[in-house]
Amino acid sequence: MASNTIRISLNSILLLLVFACQNNSRNNKILSNQSIDTCQYYRYDAHQIVSNLGCQNCHLLLIPGDKDDRGWATFSDLVTMDSLKLIDFVFTKKHKGWYSKTGTFKTPRMDTLSECQIKSVIRYIKDQGRDIPMSNQ
Amino acid sequence: MISTLRMRFAILQSQPLTGGIVARNLRITDNGSGELSLYGDFTITLKVLDLTTSGAPNLNSLMTFTQQVISSKLRGGGYKSGVSILKYNAAKRVFDNHKTWTYSIRYNFNFTVNVIQINMLGQLNGNDFVLAVVDSIGHQFTDKYGRRQDSAGLTQRASWPATVSYNNWLKDKYLGAHEFFHTLNLPDIEDTTKKNKLMYHLGDNIGREISETEKGDIMQYMLGDIREMTKGSYSNANNNTLYRLRIFLNNPIYGFKYNKNKFK
Numbered sequence: 042m043a044s045n046t047i048r049i050s051l052n053s054i055l056l057l058l059v060f061a062c063q064n065n066s067r068n069n070k071i072l073s074n075q076s077i078d079t080c081q082y083y084r085y086d087a088h089q090i091v092s093n094l095g096c097q098n099c100h101l102l103l104i105p106g107d108k109d110d111r112g113w114a115t116f117s118d119l120v121t122m123d124s125l126k127l128i129d130f131v132f133t134k135k136h137k138g139w140y141s142k143t144g145t146f147k148t149p150r151m152d153t154l155s156e157c158q159i160k161s162v163i164r165y166i167k168d169q170g171r172d173i174p175m176s177n178q
Numbered sequence: 179m180i181s182t183l184r185m186r187f188a189i190l191q192s193q194p195l196t197g198g199i200v201a202r203n204l205r206i207t208d209n210g211s212g213e214l215s216l217y218g219d220f221t222i223t224l225k226v227l228d229l230t231t232s233g234a235p236n237l238n239s240l241m242t243f244t245q246q247v248i249s250s251k252l253r254g255g256g257y258k259s260g261v262s263i264l265k266y267n268a269a270k271r272v273f274d275n276h277k278t279w280t281y282s283i284r285y286n287f288n289f290t291v292n293v294i295q296i297n298m299l300g301q302l303n304g305n306d307f308v309l310a311v312v313d314s315i316g317h318q319f320t321d322k323y324g325r326r327q328d329s330a331g332l333t334q335r336a337s338w339p340a341t342v343s344y345n346n347w348l349k350d351k352y353l354g355a356h357e358f359f360h361t362l363n364l365p366d367i368e369d370t371t372k373k374n375k376l377m378y379h380l381g382d383n384i385g386r387e388i389s390e391t392e393k394g395d396i397m398q399y400m401l402g403d404i405r406e407m408t409k410g411s412y413s414n415a416n417n418n419t420l421y422r423l424r425i426f427l428n429n430p431i432y433g434f435k436y437n438k439n440k441f442k
Contacts, residue, residue, distance in 0.1 A: 081322075083322055083368070084365055084366065085365045085366065085367055085368065085369070088365040089391075092391075092395050092398075093260065094262070095260075095261050095262040095263065095398075097363075097398070097399075098261065098262060098263045098398070098404060099262075099263070099264075101402060101403055101415075102336060102337055102363075102399070102402065102415075103415055104337075104415075104416055104417060104418050107415070107416065111275055169335055172334070172429060172431060174317065174329075174332045174333060174334045174335070174432065175332070175333050175334075175335070175360045175365065175366050175379070176315075176317060176319045176327070176329035176330075176331065176332050176366070176379065177329065177330050177331040177332075177353060177356050177357060177366070177379045
């Protein structure tokens, strides 16, 4: 009786494993429909975006620890922020609508950045805190 | 904050301002149609530290050449449109911390460039710019085309010390100026359609141009905080130059070879 129970249990596990390990054609179809991420990071382009937005006019390039007397985040402060917080901080809440189509900066440059450009800007900011030098051959 | 206080204290005591960037006679005009013209006399000083093992016999001529290149590239000021900054109140001659505006800015700055050699680390102040000359640099990088490249010069990022390998500097006299412009916040260019640019950094570069946009970026960097314009004079903020030079040169991933006895 006990050996029958063990045999049935083992068969059940085996059957379960067979089904679990089978490729699911439906999932494959979904995967094949996913687009390839073509967003490539190029430091120069990201620098141009940051330069055109004028980020460093307000977020001053001070050494870590030095504070802006207005209480504004320095560029070093931005570098230490978590990427998700940075996206939230930079592109939505903290700019008081200045960059919106009706804002004082008029040209809605920040609103019109693509997802790839936003990713590049975030990486550019984060890279300022990493050991990634600029070389000349 | 400390550097700002130090600078203000120095002004109060009428002590001469020192540092990589010293600006005097600063003034602004506002044409009332969204264009600010900025005027001032800037002195840029780059200190060169020879850390080579066998010495650098041609260092003086390389420094003179670098001084001439930097001077010529900065000549003529710069222009930048669509600059988002604090709103300027021309009547009160102040920038309003609570209002923002988009301006076109004309940088009418006069530049005096000094490239001088120093022999001791004690000659380096926190807000100096420095170019360290080393024996060699082991660091390799991958360009945007996926090719591995050697490094003849290396700079961590804006405001950081720059380095060049002496033998490579002898081969390419523009190398010192290229690296210094990284300190002044210009990035490298790898786009093969821009081989005529000084900041193009792959081996097959054919030109030495700085674009108007790049000049505008340099001027913007030199000014740092636009509010400095209303103070008449200023020197650049603390960059922790000696500390940064120390951790940069001692970072093993860059593979710097230099005479450590000269760096104590």
